[in-house]
Amino acid sequence: MAVFGVDYSWGRPGVAALKRAGVKFACRYLSHDTTGKNLTRAEADALSDAGIWVVVVWQNTKDGPLGGRSAGEADARDAARQAVACGMPDGRPIYFAADWDASPGQQDAINAYLDGAASVLGRDRVGLYAGHGPMKRAFDAGKMAYGWQTYAWSGGRWDSRAQLRQYLNEQTINGAAVDYNRAVADDYGQWRVGVSPEGDDMPGYVSVGTGTEQRLAPGQWTDVSWETEYSDQEHQHWDQGGPSVLTGSARYSLTVGATVTGVPAGTLIQARVVEVEIEDTSKYEAGPIQDVLSTGDSTSVVYGLAADTVREGHRVRFQLVQHGTADAAVTGGSAKVFFWR
Template identity: 25%
Template sequence: MKVIDCAAKLNERMIENLKQAGIGAVGRYLGDAGSWKSMGPSEAESILKAGLSIFSIWETAPTERAYFSARQGMRDAEAACRYARSIGQPQGTPIYFTVDYNAGTGDLEAIMAYFRAVKDAEKGYSAGVYGSFRVVEALGRTGLADFFFQTYAWSDGNLSAYAHLYQFQNDRPVAGIRVDFDKIIKSGGTWKRAAQPAGAKAVSPRLPKSAGYTVKSGDTLSAIGVRSGLDYRLIKKWNGLTSDTIYPGQKLKLYRPAGSSMNTFPYPGRPLRRGSTGQDVVLVQKAVGARSDGIFGPRTEAAVKAFQLGRALVLDGIVGPRTWNLLF
């Protein structure tokens, strides 16, 4: 079986072409479906429907030591888990957090602090790492990762005994797209949707109370699912929707799964920027570590820009839907 990872968004035709080329597993990025490289729920569904397995990658800008800290690890883990839930990734499967540069021995302390926070904050999923031989070995020895995706880059020809996946070529053409080629070294590093026992019926959560939500301009089922920590397909089922189309003003029921912490901070419907005031600004200030006075001033703007910088967002200091969704 051939294995790839790629940044290209895959449609059904591309997935079928990959399957015909012998590809059996695809590594794709978690994140907002509107991002240029992230996999949304419909893409994940198409990959699985075609019989391919997936390995999920989380990457914003981990290309230097300064990126790695406990705070960053906590935020990345929380966001990655929300997106994994939104595409229906089964619990217990890995998310690979990337160390995408030639990390030296002097960088390992910061990287380990990051992954220690990932393991603490990553609820329901297993902590995976993508990186060089040195990084994989360090996280394997310390038990700070459970799954390992090693790249040949910066590895000097060494292959770690911890590796589940091994990336051996970059930026190659296959089925009309540019991909990286990988190998499966150990099983368990990829996922498919959990199969139900024969004759079993899917059961939606039955809870005494549902959270009502009014659709706002710019909302999608995927985005609502990410904010709420829910699989978008359940939202469709609960509300009797036959398509992914929703419209402003529409009322939706969102049920809180047992033991979950449903996000109670939906996007306020307008961008927050310098000069904005109110409780929504307080929420943002608490999230980015700024003084919580409810006034969006220069310091709050600088803190928002610092947050955006580490997540490949437009560096404008404005909290629009994409920035808000990553914050909460």
């Protein structure tokens, strides 16, 4: 399941409101601003005390990376100084914002800027905030280790290497303007004052997908298989091209989105997870069922499980059943799993 977070500048929602909203991390600014935009040590302390992770981004001007290498060096020195003053522990990354629709012709300057930042921080501590084009080009060129992609200027495309996604702007929490974000990797640059994430704070992560049409017979629970692995560092999706996404024992949370076609409008579609025995997959324990009514030719099914535990010797799978009278199909989808041993 993706981790929900926000970013904000001059507004201050307050930690109590952020907690009520389910916020797990806050992306905050570093810059030369003196009017209240920047993260302060007091705010970092308050967020950390509330259990909310902090992520920092340098943005003095929207097009600062056009300044090239020398600008990257100068900005990285100032950003590091401010971040340390706010309590950021050693080794944590800093994002640098390219906050405009950067053209391919501007990429050389952006890459040089990131080279300058890397000369100060080290390449493994450099991140970029940008739309899809500059994000992809910088990742392809090996210019940074972290990506924070905004949906703006992205045309619905996401680079799977970016650890953070800004997916909705101009929202409000407790009267303060915020943007909504999701973390789609276990390490997305987060920290608390004096604390780097480790152990139970760094869950394992599996992200898989499918674009292959799969038959969905009426009235029959059917495993959804995943042929594409976007992320699986701990090799949980053992049967690549198959249905299992996690091997027990582990605590986990899961979210799945799938597209079902060929089910008449108003027909019931149901989704669930099952924990099957490795030695005999005909034996299983079923999780909670979530119901969706078909909307016609193409229905989006979204399934979420906030917390569960899979026992040793079992694997987690996702299943669908449609209650129509004829065959239907799963034509695409993705599954994301966070887990803790």
